[in-house]
Amino acid sequence: MKDVPAAAGLPAVEAIIAAVRAIPRGQVAGYGEVARRAGLPGRARLAARVLSGNTDTSLPWHRVLRSDGRIAFPEGSQGFREQARRLRGEGVAVANGRVRMPRTVPDLDAEVWGMR
DNA sequence: CTCATGACTAGCT
DNA sequence: TAGCTAGCCATGA
Secondary structure, eight states, X not given: OOOOOSOTTOHHHHHHHHHHHTSOTTOOEEHHHHHXXXXXXXXXXXXXXXXXXXXXXXXXXXGXXXXXXXXXXXXXXXXXXXXXXXXHHTTOOEETTXXXXXXXXXXXXXXXXXXX
8 A cells, every 4th residue: 555645735736625525415426526616527536545545534435435426435344444434424325335316307307397 | 758557538439 | 348558657776
């Protein structure tokens, strides 16, 4: 595992931290999305690295998932269980290692009928 | 510079 | 939905 640059003042890292903090309770976001919001498009892996090195317990890292809505840890690992536990604690449904990602169609009818 | 390693993605089967 | 593959970014040996 590579170490995250200790310099806690790096803009990129801070931006990512801020982006993660910005995720509302009970909601989730992908690594790529977080990176993009931090002004770092295409740096999904950087976001992952930052989280892996993060130690701040107040950081809602558990709200960050992979693009397919799955937890980024290997199933059964401690990190995996911890993340799943925290998510459920916020009312997020976690089934078989994956989370219901906010599909563009929370309501199929509205989408089909062009209502919104 | 090249190679290896990730809490990653997107595309194809 | 599940597997595989190739591409990407950043870091360290």
